[in-house]
Amino acid sequence: MGNGSYERLERRFARIADLNAASRTVRWYSLTYGPPGGEAARGHQQATLGGLAHELLTAPECADALAAARADEPWQAANLREMRRLHGAAAALPTDLVEAKARAVSRAQGVWHRTQHEGDFAAFLPALREVVERVREEAGIRGEALGLEPYDALLDSYDPGRRGEGVAAMFAELEVFLPGVIDRVRGGPKPPGPEGSRADLERLARRLMAMLGLEERHVRLDESAHPFSTGERDDVRITTRYSGPPGEALMAVLHESGHALYTRGLPEDWRRQPVGRNRGMTAHESQSLSIEMQACRSPAFAVPYARLLNEELAPADDWEPARLYRVLNHVEPDLVRVEADEVSYPLHIIVRHRCETALISGALDPADLPGAFDDAVEALLGIRPPGPREGCMQDIHWSGGSFGYFPTYTLGALMAAQLAEAMRAAVPDVDREIERGDFRPLTGWLREHVHSRGCLDASSDDLVEQATGRPLDTGAFLRHIEARYSG
């Protein structure tokens, strides 16, 4: 390896990975078991872990080694590419901006938690404005360093290589197509999903996880206010909540299990290295939706799912696959993004995409956000939020400084459909096996073509192209929607 720079980088990035992993554990603890009185202490710990990781990443010795390092193997070349990308992104930002954004986000999240319930946008606005200004600054600096438009620089931080122009073109196609489908198939108030005691639902959740091949030796299930997944390849943690509408707890488990399968399938030999990480948020969401939407809302899965429900829940509630399938795929526009059906969901994302691109470009002043948001919802979904609580204050993302993140939800849905189409062509009996409760043909294909590649591919588009023969587009998703909701 010549000068040893590459080896030194591997050691440095392994330490960075450890700091990030420990920070995720502290965060997981906060959201699951941590006593509320310890929140400030844990905030200090996360700030220190993040700060030290940033210092390791931006240190002059790191820059020198990155300039000098050479890679022998293709995976090492990919690792070095990822190291350079992470270093470049971190080094571009001045420390005082990083800290100013962190302070703005910390304040805005606090204000959001206090004001969201009342929908008090006037009280929220100053904190939101501060975040938007810091993010615009960040986007400008990142963009300059990367030769990108400001919004593209934000997108790129969640889904490297993704550009706003392509996103806008795909979203325009969805915007034309989906409202017509909704008009055709909308079914009125949502029928309730499977109901049960917390203990029953948790037992069922564990049986579903086992069916998907998630091993207790490596994967935990816990409860939190909002479902999420986190952890490392060998120590994966998902959560669900049991207090939501009937059926939600289990669908959240299936969704997070898709994320968990991705993490569990990451390459063993590249643990603690950038190349061993997931290929960004679009790829990650494609894996949760491959399980939740593509596989687990299919007619095939309704068969073993109904059987499980009848085995584990009160016998009075007799689930039959055809009825279960209808419940799982019921379509009706609603104001709440996280409870939206598969057809409406992209329209919720397009609303947010419109607003956030305008906020970042400066075309929309934060003070005008509520009206712009509600207008977009009305135009796309045909319903109007009664106030900011159900409107622009619905999600925590923007107060968290996450601009450019929302699109990855829908890009992930497109990717899941495109992967599913390719997989069904390659493994024709996948649905028959799912009907028998056997996910191995499905997860085996995903592991080979997505999970085990880590960051070998430079972008999620390269990953999709490698797996399906072409970069991401809307074709497979539109065909999937047409097929599933054609009658």
Place this chain on the structure above:
Amino acid sequence: MGNGSYERLERRFARIADLNAASRTVRWYSLTYGPPGGEAARGHQQATLGGLAHELLTAPECADALAAARADEPWQAANLREMRRLHGAAAALPTDLVEAKARAVSRAQGVWHRTQHEGDFAAFLPALREVVERVREEAGIRGEALGLEPYDALLDSYDPGRRGEGVAAMFAELEVFLPGVIDRVRGGPKPPGPEGSRADLERLARRLMAMLGLEERHVRLDESAHPFSTGERDDVRITTRYSGPPGEALMAVLHESGHALYTRGLPEDWRRQPVGRNRGMTAHESQSLSIEMQACRSPAFAVPYARLLNEELAPADDWEPARLYRVLNHVEPDLVRVEADEVSYPLHIIVRHRCETALISGALDPADLPGAFDDAVEALLGIRPPGPREGCMQDIHWSGGSFGYFPTYTLGALMAAQLAEAMRAAVPDVDREIERGDFRPLTGWLREHVHSRGCLDASSDDLVEQATGRPLDTGAFLRHIEARYSG
């Protein structure tokens, strides 16, 4: 503050505190909820967090700032003294020895876990020998840097200021006194303590914690293979196990609650600073034993404890204070240290103290440990271990490289007795209040005289002297044993 060195040190040590706190959370997670398959990943994280804390502590800029810093306030002077102590101890050890010891310990703990159950000392010996050699090396280097004998340097790392000569003198007094008490009051096989389902015991445990004043907002109770306590002032975690002998789970909760009260009572204003930490392991154990031994095995506590047991456990098991008190203070020598009664316990410690001082001085070769250990047990407790499993392989401490730690258990018992004597003189109605289930007079006194001082005192002896008027001695403990077990 002149040159700003002190302020820079506060910032540096706050980061070190955060790293240590995050590491404790990762460790807690490993021992409670962490999936077993993630152990190696968590090991990497802890090594990185520990390594970075060590680097921050031993960096040249830290040494320079320590040399230049001046303190204005007494608490800052104490903080600076603790910073210098921590820096000196860390800087004395060469990195390759730190790593060699970590490897030896990691290996020995693995071997111990595999061989302890069979008592296979021959298989354990090479790993133990390696640890002993590394610890002797460490003790020599530390001792040279601090001007101390090797064993004193080890003792000092757990209980700063504590010296082997004083320990040996106190242990000699106990060794003379305790066997006679045992002969007088030994009561044959141990009567069973309160029994109940896991759910009943956990509910009871939470009521006991509430009675002691531990708030749910800041303190967690979980389950682990061995009870322990950890966390920070605002985020305290204790564990117990429900699988041990009847009664053990609740006594472990009371013991760990004593540790938790100490952590909760540490000075709020000095959080994340060395002066805000506990005053070492003797002081910490004195707090667990103030609760478990001094308060909760007293005749006064038997009254509310019996009432609680009768309220929460099966009504058939009718606990009456006098019988409960006898069960809680039953004396009979046994081979298992962690299940030993209050009178036998110090003799178990003296056995280990004899063996470990001889191992460190080189007078005892590790190969001869089993015989030396069993001889000491027989001489002091009148029973002989049937093999290494019940003998020198009983505890994990030595495979963990913890030499000089065992004495703090008994020094903590002496300190708890000495504190209790001073407290009863100052707050005469403390027992009457405990009888009513009110611990506030007790915990208030401990908070004022021990908890809230953090590391204001330079040593546990200074702390004891401040609270009781004299350094640690055996007097109060011997009077306590005499009074409790006089018949």
